[in-house]
Amino acid sequence: xxxxxxxxxxxxxxxxxxxxxxxxxxxxxxxxxxxxxxxxxxxxxxxxxxxxxxxxxxxxxxxxxxxxxxxxxxxxxxxxxxxxxxxxxxxxxxxxxxxxxxxxxxxxxxxxxxxxxxxxxxxxxxxxxxxxxxxxxxxxxxxxxxxxxxxxxxxxxxxxxxxxxxxxxxxxxxxxxxxxxxxxxxxxxxxxxxxxxxxxxxxxxxxxxxxxxxxxxxxxxxxxxxxxxxxxxxxxxxxxxxxxxxxxxxxxxxxxxxxxxxxxxxxxxxxxxxxxxxxxxxxxxxxxxxxxxxxxxxxxxxxxxxxxxxxxxxxxxxxxxxxxxxxxxxxxxxxxxxxxxxxxxxxxxxxxxxxxx
Amino acid sequence: xxxxxxxxxxxxxxxxxxxxxxxxxxxxxxxxxxxxxxxxxxxxxxxxxxxxxxxxxxxxxxxxxxxxxxxxxxxxxxxxxxxxxxxxxxxxxxxxxxxxxxxxxxxxxxxxxxxxxxxxxxxxxxxxxxxxxxxxxxxxxxxxxxxxxxxxxxxxxxxxxxxxxxxxxxxxxxxxxxxxxxxxxxxxxxxxxxxxxxxxxxxxxxxxxxxxxxxxxxxxxxxxxxxxxxxxxxxxxxxxxxxxxxxxxxxxxxxxxxxxxxxxxxxxxxxxxxxxxxxxxxxxxxxxxxxxxxxxxxxxxxxxxxxxxxxxxxxxxxxxxxxx
Ligand SMILES: Cc1ncc(C[n+]2csc(CCOP(=O)(O)OP(=O)(O)O)c2C)c(N)n1
Ligand SMILES: [Mg+2]
Numbered sequence: 001x002x003x004x005x006x007x008x009x010x011x012x013x014x015x016x017x018x019x020x021x022x023x024x025x026x027x028x029x030x031x032x033x034x035x036x037x038x039x040x041x042x043x044x045x046x047x048x049x050x051x052x053x054x055x056x057x058x059x060x061x062x063x064x065x066x067x068x069x070x071x072x073x074x075x076x077x078x079x080x081x082x083x084x085x086x087x088x089x090x091x092x093x094x095x096x097x098x099x100x101x102x103x104x105x106x107x108x109x110x111x112x113x114x115x116x117x118x119x120x121x122x123x124x125x126x127x128x129x130x131x132x133x134x135x136x137x138x139x140x141x142x143x144x145x146x147x148x149x150x151x152x153x154x155x156x157x158x159x160x161x162x163x164x165x166x167x168x169x170x171x172x173x174x175x176x177x178x179x180x181x182x183x184x185x186x187x188x189x190x191x192x193x194x195x196x197x198x199x200x201x202x203x204x205x206x207x208x209x210x211x212x213x214x215x216x217x218x219x220x221x222x223x224x225x226x227x228x229x230x231x232x233x234x235x236x237x238x239x240x241x242x243x244x245x246x247x248x249x250x251x252x253x254x255x256x257x258x259x260x261x262x263x264x265x266x267x268x269x270x271x272x273x274x275x276x277x278x279x280x281x282x283x284x285x286x287x288x289x290x291x292x293x294x295x296x297x298x299x300x301x302x303x304x305x306x307x308x309x310x311x312x313x314x315x316x317x318x319x320x321x322x323x324x325x326x327x328x329x330x331x332x333x334x335x336x337x338x339x340x341x342x343x344x345x346x347x348x349x350x351x352x353x354x355x356x357x
Numbered sequence: 358x359x360x361x362x363x364x365x366x367x368x369x370x371x372x373x374x375x376x377x378x379x380x381x382x383x384x385x386x387x388x389x390x391x392x393x394x395x396x397x398x399x400x401x402x403x404x405x406x407x408x409x410x411x412x413x414x415x416x417x418x419x420x421x422x423x424x425x426x427x428x429x430x431x432x433x434x435x436x437x438x439x440x441x442x443x444x445x446x447x448x449x450x451x452x453x454x455x456x457x458x459x460x461x462x463x464x465x466x467x468x469x470x471x472x473x474x475x476x477x478x479x480x481x482x483x484x485x486x487x488x489x490x491x492x493x494x495x496x497x498x499x500x501x502x503x504x505x506x507x508x509x510x511x512x513x514x515x516x517x518x519x520x521x522x523x524x525x526x527x528x529x530x531x532x533x534x535x536x537x538x539x540x541x542x543x544x545x546x547x548x549x550x551x552x553x554x555x556x557x558x559x560x561x562x563x564x565x566x567x568x569x570x571x572x573x574x575x576x577x578x579x580x581x582x583x584x585x586x587x588x589x590x591x592x593x594x595x596x597x598x599x600x601x602x603x604x605x606x607x608x609x610x611x612x613x614x615x616x617x618x619x620x621x622x623x624x625x626x627x628x629x630x631x632x633x634x635x636x637x638x639x640x641x642x643x644x645x646x647x648x649x650x651x652x653x654x655x656x657x658x659x660x661x662x663x664x665x666x667x668x669x670x671x672x673x674x675x676x677x678x679x680x681x
Binding site for chain 2: 074105106107108109110111115117118119124125127129132134135136137138139140141142143144146147171183184187188190191194347348349350351352
């Protein structure tokens with residue numbers, strides 16, 4: 001039987017990193033995988049409710065891009081953003097507590113899985129309106145550009161100087177292939193290119209928007225062509241290969257940071273799990289999923305590291321066990337968490353008087 | 358001391374002041390720069406402050422409104438201009454699904470100190486796609502504030518507190534007001550939390566806002582000639598509503614008419630009436646009444662547009678009806 005969306009050949013080739021970085025990338029992919037496997041289980045147990053969108057299969061994208069960014073950069077993500085929050089540095093327990101709806105969660109249980117926010121790591125959501133984060137990213141980049149060029153007061157957390165020296169803060173905006181069909185995508189691409197803003201557009205192209213495959217909803221399926229039409233550089237990357245993603249993102253981030261304007265990365269990937277927990281997956285063949293699994297980002301990468309002698313089986317098992325232990329601690333933390341009192345229901349509709357925005 | 362100026366000039370002065378005192382403030386919208394603003398409010402500001410701070414945008418209401426939210430999150434103080442409330446519907450998603458709820462949804466971590474200005478209202482024969490009053494829809498949204506300056510004083514002084522507010526503030530400027538002339542006292546200050554009595558009276562409260570304030574004042578004048586002393590309350594702030602001022606007036610006058618240029622169903626008028634019934638029902642000597650726009654798409658022909666809108670004559674009749 002022929003497959004609608006054949007997988008690329010499994011990633012191969014040398015891993016051009018020293019051991020600490022090589023293992024850090026692997027460790028983060030494992031942390032995401034184990035966290036989300038547990039989240040799916042806890043969903044079944046009724047601990048996590050609402051919508052839950054898993055990133056399983058796409059780990060190389062978030063890990064590769066986020067490891068290429070600086071702490072002062074801004075991140076805008078979608079509802080499929082556990083990986084982004086985690087790799088940016090959100091404590092896994094805090095993340096899990098948010099999914100449980102507990103007060104100890106990053107948004108005090110008001111956001112849930114789709115709305116992770118973290119002021120300290122500059123994660124501006126967790127936006128569950130498809131395409132909704134793109135204009136926001138443009139504005140964040142505009143603020144960063146005007147702050148770095150102008151005479152704006154420095155120092156407050158959100159507009160402050162980047163490490164003292166004038167250095168350009170960039171905004172990485174993650175969105176799915178489905179967002180490309182929204183008007184918000186086109187308006188944001190145009191604005192970012194017109195004003196030469198430091199935005200790194202990261203399209204997580206997993207070939208489906210829920211159950212609708214790319215070629216069933218786009219007249220032009222080459223997404224780079226769309227970006228290029230806005231006069232911005234656009235590159236397509238194998239999103240199953242963490243090395244390819246990381247290298248492409250490092251180059252792209254450096255270009256954007258240098259003031260060359262926005263850049264579009266298409267990260268070609270695949271989601272191994274259902275769209276959310278309410279998806280019977282009637283729209284794709286199991287053979288297609290299996291083929292993509294064979295180039296899964298974790299085992300192909302660890303295989304390459306082993307072949308190069310950068311990783312032993314013991315080390316792999318130790319990383320995996322560490323990820324599992326972190327997940328177990330996160331679950332304990334979330335379980336031990338408390339419920340926000342209903343008396344606080346109306347709190348924070350508006351910013352408290354006297355608080356610095 | 359006071360001086361004479363019009364509503365448009367008052368708005369422009371407020372913008373100029375904001376741009377002067379706070380380097381984080383910038384203006385952004387369609388034709389705010391080179392063209393001088395659709396209603397000429399921003400005329401001259403491009404030359405004074407340059408294209409970075411008086412920023413012409415493409416026709417992308419969703420895009421630049423969202424960019425305003427992002428810039429506010431990033432530490433700036435954007436003043437976004439949307440040409441008219443009709444076009445703001447293309448930006449509705451960003452206002453409703455992002456600006457209004459980011460503070461709450463992030464557990465209090467992020468605030469969106471954004472100001473959005475837009476023109477609203479009918480009365481200039483510009484037809485059904487340029488004449489509606491949707492401020493009432495926005496006034497239903499938790500997380501934002503909604504202002505309706507109806508006087509020179511408010512046009513001049515509402516912007517500063519709106520910019521100082523840490524959350525999104527929407528300002529609705531009725532198009533027939535841009536040429537309104539008046540005196541502005543040098544020493545006045547305004548807030549963005551209270552309604553104001555614009556004409557004191559004792560027999561009936563006329564509660565209104567925006568483009569209907571002048572019509573309500575005319576009606577009060579006519580009524581005075583007929584021996585009825587009407588008190589005119591200008592809501593000024595459509596969200597949050599200043600219940601105390603409304604209820605004090607209604608409790609004093611014991612009769613009330615609400616005047617609102619929105620369509621009557623599910624309108625500001627409906628909300629104000631509901632609150633009166635909830636809070637001061639036993640003070641009333643007559644059922645609360647209202648004068649709103651007829652429920653039709655705004656017609657173009659002058660006489661038909663006039664017939665659709667609240668007018669002083671209709672307000673007079675409604676007030677008299679309370680004494681029948
Ligand atoms: C504006 C809007 N329309 C529809 C939806 C419902 N919806 C949620 S996710 C999704 C698919 C989006 O696909 P894509 O952008 O490719 O992201 P992916 O889920 O594949 O990561 C849809 C239609 C939504 N959240 N927002
Ligand atoms: Mg997709």
